């Protein structure tokens with residue numbers, strides 16, 4: 001879906017489709033270099049990471065394996081509590097594997113902090129994170145993130161996997177949602 005199709009719902013386009021493509025290409029080159037000669041298992045965090053995973057995986061000029069987890073954090077409204085539940089676990093044994101978690105955004109950091117600790121307890125060779133977006137001002141936990149696409153402010157963003165009430169995930173760009181949509 002193009003931004004023009006939801007004219008008025010965005011106050012600003014933060015990242016165009018081209019900017020996202022370019023940055024994922026740069027990150028793919030870094031990952032290729034860092035994991036040269038090593039097997040790599042890329043794990044997407046449902047549902048938001050679907051777009052990043054699809055484009056990042058195809059930007060990589062090397063073999064990878066893919067798997068998915070779905071995790072949900074309990075919280076009231078928009079506040080995450082940090083209590084996380086696995087809705088869909090991996091179908092892969094990650095013992096001695098090099099694991100790269102792919103997500104579209106790190107907000108408070110609570111979800112990925114939980115996931116990294118959980119995966120580390122399974123005996124992988126390594127666990128790193130790639131996130132397209134990070135909101136440093138929203139951080140409640142520091143999560144070591146080796147690959148970050150863009151740092152953004154604390155505004156409510158949608159598109160490219162990010163939803164508001166499950167909508168806008170299929171928007172090609174990332175944009176700031178206009179207050180009239182959610183107020």
Ligand code: PRP
Nearest residue numbers: 046047048080105106107108109110111
């Ligand atoms: C989003 C995103 C991260 C998490 C980040 O997922 O994909 O996993 O929130 O937030 P945090 O840093 O504050 O923990 P969400 O729970 O919205 O699920 P979704 O991907 O299915 O939309």
